Amino acid sequence: MARICILGGGFGGLFTALHLAKLPWRHQPEMLLVDRRDHFLFTPLLYEVLTQEVSCAQIAPPFAPILSRAGIGFRQGEVTSLDLKAKKIVLRGTAGTETIPYDDVVLAVGNEALLDLVPGAREHALPFRTLDDALALNRALANLEASGSEKIRVCIAGAGSSGVELAGKLSDRLGDRGRIRLIDRNAQVLPHSPAVNRRHAERILGDRGIWIDLQTSVVGVDIGGITLEFQGVRESLPADLVLWTVGSRSPSLLQSLSLDLAPTLQSQGEPHLFALGDCAAPFLGYPATAQIAFQQAGYCAYNIWAHHHGHRLLPFTYVPLGEFVSLGVDEAAAAMFNVIGIHGPLAAQVRRWVYLLRMPTLDHQWRVAREWLGSLVDHQVPNRSARKTEPVAVE
Numbered sequence: 218m219a220r221i222c223i224l225g226g227g228f229g230g231l232f233t234a235l236h237l238a239k240l241p242w243r244h245q246p247e248m249l250l251v252d253r254r255d256h257f258l259f260t261p262l263l264y265e266v267l268t269q270e271v272s273c274a275q276i277a278p279p280f281a282p283i284l285s286r287a288g289i290g291f292r293q294g295e296v297t298s299l300d301l302k303a304k305k306i307v308l309r310g311t312a313g314t315e316t317i318p319y320d321d322v323v324l325a326v327g328n329e330a331l332l333d334l335v336p337g338a339r340e341h342a343l344p345f346r347t348l349d350d351a352l353a354l355n356r357a358l359a360n361l362e363a364s365g366s367e368k369i370r371v372c373i374a375g376a377g378s379s380g381v382e383l384a385g386k387l388s389d390r391l392g393d394r395g396r397i398r399l400i401d402r403n404a405q406v407l408p409h410s411p412a413v414n415r416r417h418a419e420r421i422l423g424d425r426g427i428w429i430d431l432q433t434s435v436v437g438v439d440i441g442g443i444t445l446e447f448q449g450v451r452e453s454l455p456a457d458l459v460l461w462t463v464g465s466r467s468p469s470l471l472q473s474l475s476l477d478l479a480p481t482l483q484s485q486g487e488p489h490l491f492a493l494g495d496c497a498a499p500f501l502g503y504p505a506t507a508q509i510a511f512q513q514a515g516y517c518a519y520n521i522w523a524h525h526h527g528h529r530l531l532p533f534t535y536v537p538l539g540e541f542v543s544l545g546v547d548e549a550a551a552a553m554f555n556v557i558g559i560h561g562p563l564a565a566q567v568r569r570w571v572y573l574l575r576m577p578t579l580d581h582q583w584r585v586a587r588e589w590l591g592s593l594v595d596h597q598v599p600n601r602s603a604r605k606t607e608p609v610a611v612e
């Protein structure tokens with residue numbers, strides 16, 4: 218029986234596996250998904266963990282039951298190398314190291330946080346990409362909240378969607394004690410977002426008193442503060458927490474490979490290799506987004522099936538459906554098809570329910586929907602804290 222190994226169970230890998238399992242195979246292959254974690258992570262709702270609008274179980278369901286119901290195998294461990302000639306992967310798991318042969322392999326290992334951009338960031342700044350990162354931030358916030366200090370000063374490096382969404386949620390969580398500062402080298406927040414979303418975000422960030430330093434670089438992070446540079450002048454500011462949302466790099470697994478991907482997501486030199494999602498983004502010229510990885514998964518699965526059955530492979534075509542940006546509890550901006558803008562509580566609800574439809578499996582969607590409906594009925598969604606009306610200097 219042929220074996221298809223899918224490396225990485227994020228938006229690209231997990232949905233490729235689920236699509237593969239539904240295709241009409243002439244000879245059913247064995248499918249095996251490998252990930253270092255034991256759970257999928259619905260990253261667009263990770264911010265909501267900080268405001269208790271979602272639970273970890275809702276956004277990080279374990280792989281094992283999802284995959285076993287679809288007839289897909291799962292192995293947890295770190296893929297440490299990929300031998301394209303011998304068609305084998307080396308996996309370091311809890312039970313030791315093993316070599317797994319494959320017939321086809323799908324690379325969907327995403328990318329990694331880049332914390333070495335400025336001195337001190339790796340040691341003193343917190344990244345925000347994984348469930349563990351969110352839980353670590355939750356603990357740091359809880360300690361500061363319990364400290365009794367009048368102000369909690371948070372500096373966020375990067376005013377792209379991750380920085381802006383964090384700022385909105387933290388502003389609501391910390392209320393009047395929060396002193397939140399967003400720092401970015403660019404001349405505007407959300408530089409890659411549709412204008413309707415940017416305009417609304419600027420207004421909401423201003424209403425919440427979030428301090429924004431544009432055309433400003435973070436040049437150092439230290440134990441109790443951050444150093445910024447604006448127009449050649451450096452200034453050090455105290456900070457209780459520094460959050461790092463800028464930069465990413467290819468996983469080390471890919472660094473020795475040169476991916477020559479065709480638009481079909483198949484390697485041109487190695488027809489048994491397919492790649493998609495964030496790790497393939499630089500080779501295909503797409504941005505690294507969940508929306509793209511999710512759409513590529515359907516193509517990747519179909520093309521592997523077509524490759525096995527001697528059919529023509531289809532080039533991936535991206536259909537931009539729009540963008541949601543969460544701006545706090547019950548507050549969001551949405552640009553449908555990147556043009557039609559809605560905002561406020563309506564956008565927050567539309568975002569939440571559209572995301573539900575992007576979660577894996579009907580079973581999981583149904584369980585989360587029941588819990589969300591239950592909390593709406595019980596009024597358990599936390600209310601937004603009082604908003605500040607004037608920007609507050611973070612000092």
Ligand SMILES: Cc1cc2nc3c(=O)[nH]c(=O)nc-3n(C[C@H](O)[C@H](O)[C@H](O)COP(=O)(O)OP(=O)(O)OC[C@H]3O[C@@H](n4cnc5c(N)ncnc54)[C@H](O)[C@@H]3O)c2cc1C
Pocket residue numbers: 224225226227228229230251252253254260261262263264294295296297325326327328345346347379468470493494495496505506507508509510541
């Ligand atoms: C906080 C946050 C919010 C985001 N919000 C949005 C949003 O609103 N909209 C949007 O479009 N995009 C969003 N993104 C981006 C989105 O999450 C990524 O583009 C998307 O997850 C890419 O999917 P992927 O499958 O390529 O990689 P990932 O989802 O990162 O999955 C990669 C998987 O590979 C595993 N892996 C990696 N290396 C190895 C290895 N060597 N061995 C074993 N396993 C390995 C990882 O554990 C992971 O499960 C957000 C990202 C973050 C961090």
